Every structure is written in C-alpha cells, then in structure tokens.
Amino acid sequence: MPILVFIESAEGAVKKSSAEAVSYASAMAAQMGEKEIIAIALGNEVPEESLANLGKHGATKVLQVSDERLNQGVIQACAAVLHQAMEKTGSDILVLAKSSLGDPVAARVAIKQQAALASNIVALPNLDEGFVVKRSIYTGKAFTYVKLNANKKILAVKKNAVDLKEDGNPVTVETFEAVLSDADFNVKITKVEKAEGEVLLPEADIVVSGGRGMKGPENWGMLEDLAKVLGAATGCSKPVSDMGWRPHHEHVGQTGIKVSPTLYIAVGISGAIQHLAGVNSSKYIVVINQDPEAPFFKAADYGVVGNAFDIVPKLTEAIKASKN
Amino acid sequence: MKILVCITHVPDTTSKISFTDNNTKFNSNGVQYIIGPYDDYALARAVELKEQSGGSVTLLNVGGSETEPTLRKGLAIGADEAIRVNAEPTDAFFVAKQIAAVVKEGSYDLVLMGRESIDYNGGQVHGMVGELLNMPSVSPVMQLDLEGDTAKVAREIEGGKEYLELKLPLIAGCQEPIAEWKIPNMRGIMTARQKPLKVQEAVSDETMTSTLRYELPPPKSGVTLFQPDQIKELVDALKNEAKIL
Numbered sequence: 001m002p003i004l005v006f007i008e009s010a011e012g013a014v015k016k017s018s019a020e021a022v023s024y025a026s027a028m029a030a031q032m033g034e035k036e037i038i039a040i041a042l043g044n045e046v047p048e049e050s051l052a053n054l055g056k057h058g059a060t061k062v063l064q065v066s067d068e069r070l071n072q073g074v075i076q077a078c079a080a081v082l083h084q085a086m087e088k089t090g091s092d093i094l095v096l097a098k099s100s101l102g103d104p105v106a107a108r109v110a111i112k113q114q115a116a117l118a119s120n121i122v123a124l125p126n127l128d129e130g131f132v133v134k135r136s137i138y139t140g141k142a143f144t145y146v147k148l149n150a151n152k153k154i155l156a157v158k159k160n161a162v163d164l165k166e167d168g169n170p171v172t173v174e175t176f177e178a179v180l181s182d183a184d185f186n187v188k189i190t191k192v193e194k195a196e197g198e199v200l201l202p203e204a205d206i207v208v209s210g211g212r213g214m215k216g217p218e219n220w221g222m223l224e225d226l227a228k229v230l231g232a233a234t235g236c237s238k239p240v241s242d243m244g245w246r247p248h249h250e251h252v253g254q255t256g257i258k259v260s261p262t263l264y265i266a267v268g269i270s271g272a273i274q275h276l277a278g279v280n281s282s283k284y285i286v287v288i289n290q291d292p293e294a295p296f297f298k299a300a301d302y303g304v305v306g307n308a309f310d311i312v313p314k315l316t317e318a319i320k321a322s323k324n
Numbered sequence: 325m326k327i328l329v330c331i332t333h334v335p336d337t338t339s340k341i342s343f344t345d346n347n348t349k350f351n352s353n354g355v356q357y358i359i360g361p362y363d364d365y366a367l368a369r370a371v372e373l374k375e376q377s378g379g380s381v382t383l384l385n386v387g388g389s390e391t392e393p394t395l396r397k398g399l400a401i402g403a404d405e406a407i408r409v410n411a412e413p414t415d416a417f418f419v420a421k422q423i424a425a426v427v428k429e430g431s432y433d434l435v436l437m438g439r440e441s442i443d444y445n446g447g448q449v450h451g452m453v454g455e456l457l458n459m460p461s462v463s464p465v466m467q468l469d470l471e472g473d474t475a476k477v478a479r480e481i482e483g484g485k486e487y488l489e490l491k492l493p494l495i496a497g498c499q500e501p502i503a504e505w506k507i508p509n510m511r512g513i514m515t516a517r518q519k520p521l522k523v524q525e526a527v528s529d530e531t532m533t534s535t536l537r538y539e540l541p542p543p544k545s546g547v548t549l550f551q552p553d554q555i556k557e558l559v560d561a562l563k564n565e566a567k568i569l
C-alpha cells in the first residue's frame with residue numbers, strides 16, 4: 001500500500017524537513033517492500049517544478065491540492081485533506097515532519113483514521129517485532145521504543161532522523177480534489193508576523209545561539225555575522241528571550257524550541273540542564289564561554305574558554321578564510 | 325466561563341533520568357514531581373482569565389493517587405476544584421479519550437493544557453481531544469484573550485507568530501509567554517486543602533501504542549578544548565573531524 005507524506009512549505013518553497021520526511025518514507029518503503037510514495041502539498045504557493053523535484057528525495061508521485069485557502073496552515077482543514085487523501089490513495093501510513101503545524105494536524109488525522117501516532121521519531125522503524133519506532137522522550141534525555149498497534153500509522157519524524165536522499169528523479173504532479181466545508185475553516189487567521197529570508201531555527205543544519213553572556217541585544221551583530229557565513233539560524237537562551245533581547249521563536253531549550261542540528265554553537269550560555277534539554281540531540285556542539293567551569297563544556301564536543309567578544313569575530317574570519 | 329485545565333505530573337526539569345527493570349520502567353527514586361511547565365503556563369492564564377471575567381477553573385489529571393499533591397498545588401495556585409481520572413496515562417490516545425469525556429460531561433467553554441508534556445513530548449493530546457469532540461484546537465498558543473465568545477489567540481509558527489480568532493468552545497495547547505508562572509501563597513496552600521478533589525474511573529481502556537523499553541543516549545566522549553589563539557585549529561577540526569564546514 002502507498003505511503004503518504006505531508007509536504008509543508010515556507011516562503012513558497014518546500015521545507016527541508018518535509019524533504020527529509022520524504023527521504024524517511026522512501027527508506028522505510030525499501031524496508032517494507034513498498035513501491036509507492038505519494039507526497040501531498042496543500043495550497044498553490046509552491047511552483048510545480050519544486051513539487052516535481054520531491055522525486056529526488058524519493059517520492060514516486062506528487063499530489064497538489066490547489067485550494068488557495070490552504071496556503072495558510074489551518075489545522076482542521078489540513079487534517080481533513082490528509083484524511084481524505086489517505087482514504088482515496090489507500091495509504092495506511094502517513095509520514096510528516098515534526099513541526100508547529102505537523103504535530104497538531106497529525107493528532108487530528110490520527111483520530112479520523114483510528115491510526116496509531118508516534119512523534120519525535122529519530123530512526124527508521126524496526127519491523128522484526130511488529131512495527132516499532134524509536135522516539136526521543138524526557139526532552140532529549142532518553143529514548144523509548146514504541147510499538148504501533150493499529151493497522152494505520154502516522155509517523156512525525158524529527159530532524160536528522162535519516163539522511164536526505166537526493167539521487168531520485170523528478171516526478172509528475174497531479175491535482176487532488178479535496179472536499180472542504182466552511183466548518184473546516186472556522187478559524188480566522190487575522191495576521192501573520194514572520195521573519196523573511198531567515199534560516200528557520202527548527203530546520204537549520206547549523207545553529208548559532210547566544211546567552212546572557214552576550215550582555216545585550218546590541219551585541220547580536222557578531223552572532224548574526226557568524227550565522228551568515230555558516231548559513232545558520234540564530235537561537236538564544238530563555239533569559240535572553242524573556243528580556244526581549246531576541247524574539248521568542250529563537251528561544252531554545254526545555255520550554256522553547258528543541259533543535260537537532262548537525263552543529264550547535266553556544267556563545268555565553270552557561271549550559272543549565274533546561275537549556276541542554278533543547279540541544280542535546282545536536283550532532284556536534286561547540287561552546288564558547290569565559291568560565292572554564294561552565295556546565296556546557298561537559299556536553300560539548302569542542303570548546304574555547306575565553307571572551308566571546310574576542311573569539312566570535314575571529315571564528316567568523318577563520319571560517320571565511322577556510323572557505324576560500 | 326467554565327475553564328478546564330489539564331495538567332501532567334512530571335519529573336522536575338533538573339531530574340536525572342534513569343530506568344530500572346531491564347530498562348522497562350522509569351526510576352522514580354529521588355525524583356521530585358512538578359506540574360508540567362507548559363501546563364503551569366496554561367493554569368496561570370486560566371486563573372488570570374477567571375480573575376478578569378469570572379467563572380471557574382477545574383483541574384484535570386489522568387493518573388494514579390501519587391499525582392494528588394501535584395493537583396493540590398494547582399488548587400493552591402488558584403483552581404477551584406480538581407478531577408483525577410484514576411488510571412495510568414498509557415498513551416496519548418488513552419488520555420485524550422478520558423479528557424474528551426470530562427469535557428463533554430462538564431460542558432467546558434475553554435480547555436487549556438500545555439503544548440506537550442515534558443516526559444512523553446508527544447504534543448498530541450490537545451489535537452486529539454479537539455477531533456474527538458469536533459472542536460477547534462490550536463497549539464502552541466503564546467497569547468489568549470477572550471472577547472465574549474471569541475478567543476483571540478497568537479500561535480507560534482516557525483520563524484514567527486500567527487494571530488487567530490475563533491469561537492468558543494476550543495482546546496488550546498499553551499506555552500510561554502501566555503502568562504507568568506504563579507507561585508502558590510500561604511493562603512492558597514491553606515484553602516487548597518478544602519477544595520474538592522474528585523476521583524473517577526476511566527471511561528475506556530483503549531490504547532493505540534505500547535511502550536516496549538527505554539534507552540539512555542550514549543555519554544559524550546568529552547570536550548576538546550582550544551585556546552583563544554587556536555581558532556584556526558578549531559575550524560580545521562570542524563572541517564576534518566566533524567566534516568561540517
């Protein structure tokens with residue numbers, strides 16, 4: 001039976017996390033001997049060519065629901081469409097990226113489909129003892145192996161759970177007609193405030209994050225410069241967003257965004273357990289802190305003990321030099 | 325205005341996590357339990373809304389009798405009454421079923437809970453309850469104000485915020501800065517003892533998943549330190565060992 005993948009977009013482009021979800025579905029299909037991976041995109045903002053390119057990541061077909069009302073992520077409407085798509089395509093597994101839209105949508109589809117749902121998945125399923133997934137729990141401090149007992153399954157996949165597949169070929173994009181009622185849009189989106197042209201924090205491969213040691217918002221320029229040469233997103237500790245130095249959507253940790261990038265660079269952050277909870281699934285951690293006793297060094301792969309104001313500009317220059 | 329606040333009973337955020345019985349059970353030895361931090365924000369906002377426009381705040385937890393001190397703490401913070409559904413919260417679907425039954429029975433106008441629990445990190449329950457009751461659900465909510473039967477909500481999205489208007493009743497998964505955490509005062513703690521705490525049995529025992537075992541991440545192998553004048557060496561390590569740049 002086909003595997004369905006929910007595609008999210010940002011600024012008219014397919015999100016990288018969704019491309020990863022397609023790669024995940026493709027690797028899982030190979031395990032199960034399935035052939036069909038159907039990606040479904042909602043709204044009409046993403047150009048057909050980009051959708052066709054989902055084939056590179058492993059999709060065998062792409063469906064697009066070109067209803068303009070779906071350009072904004074209305075949770076109930078998205079859930080209604082995915083439910084219909086699972087029915088019409090005969091899919092018994094839905095894969096999506098864990099995200100601020102993916103999570104609540106998955107929950108509603110799970111009820112409609114009477115499906116078993118697991119989120120925060122960090123690896124491909126194990127099919128030896130039923131259908132078992134590994135998920136991250138206790139905010140990154142542990143993992144659990146969960147068996148999904150229903151015939152239908154929904155998997156919300158965490159960033160970096162599988163490598164991005166890029167060796168497939170573009171595929172055809174077909175229109176999917178969904179039946180939507182006004183009741184599916186009973187939420188009015190009055191305004192959207194969104195940083196444009198920025199690397200999104202949960203999507204980023206590299207994150208440059210600053211803490212109270214940065215002394216004030218006026219000093220963020222050097223972190224932004226470093227982020228720029230790395231193509232990174234910027235993050236911060238909780239007190240930094242509490243004091244309004246940085247917007248809340250950059251707050252990383254137990255009560256903020258949980259990131260799992262390839263590289264996390266922490267500057268002037270002490271490494272409180274609640275901050276570490278949000279970053280401990282990063283592949284590599286670099287810590288810059290003037291206090292050699294800062295707890296963050298215990299969780300780091302690389303560290304520099306010293307003044308951030310001196311080290312960060314040097315690091316930016318050294319990276320620039322290494323790229324030439 | 326009848327508000328229901330669903331809270332989890334979870335290990336304190338500084339807890340060291342470990343498992344027993346061949347990694348099949350959480351080791352609660354020496355662990356302090358708290359109201360889930362996200363649920364705590366939801367409760368704080370519920371109490372503020374009650375102070376502004378009247379009504380009542382009911383707390384709900386699905387759990388064994390060991391969660392009662394956590395419910396009492398919520399009563400001390402300002403909830404009026406509490407319900408405990410006497411069952412192990414085995415999975416998100418099971419918990420959502422219990423909550424949906426309580427919401428239906430009590431005809432609540434607003435159901436608040438945290439965006440996710442900090443033990444299971446599912447982030448699923450609010451959406452499931454919404455779907456079970458055919459009500460709108462929104463999460464993660466950073467701002468929530470009421471104007472008559474309309475809720476004005478700010479929801480966090482990647483890279484920003486989305487402002488929404490929707491009609492009550494509704495379910496919201498909350499996070500900061502919806503309100504500031506409230507610390508119970510002496511009077512709150514005293515009156516909490518007299519407030520009603522009702523225990524009821526589960527309405528169904530259906531689950532969709534089962535937990536087989538737990539695992540801890542492998543320990544970090546230790547940090548490699550560079551001097552402030554060795555930044556080039558750091559960059560080389562990132563390039564050659566970590567293969568990032």
Ligand SMILES: Cc1cc2nc3c(=O)[nH]c(=O)nc-3n(C[C@H](O)[C@H](O)[C@H](O)COP(=O)(O)OP(=O)(O)OC[C@H]3O[C@@H](n4cnc5c(N)ncnc54)[C@H](O)[C@@H]3O)c2cc1C
Nearest residue numbers: 211212213237238253254255268269270274275290291308
């Ligand atoms: C329930 C709960 C949830 C929480 N959730 C979160 C969360 O999600 N995210 C989070 O981050 N925190 C969270 N916290 C707060 C957390 O406990 C810490 O207070 C917070 O992470 C500290 O932030 P910080 O490291 O920026 O500041 P500090 O602890 O003040 O550390 C500043 C660091 O900067 C260093 N420094 C100072 N000057 C320089 C310089 N010139 N150069 C280099 N280094 C310098 C210092 O040595 C110090 O290590 C939570 C707390 C609780 C109780």
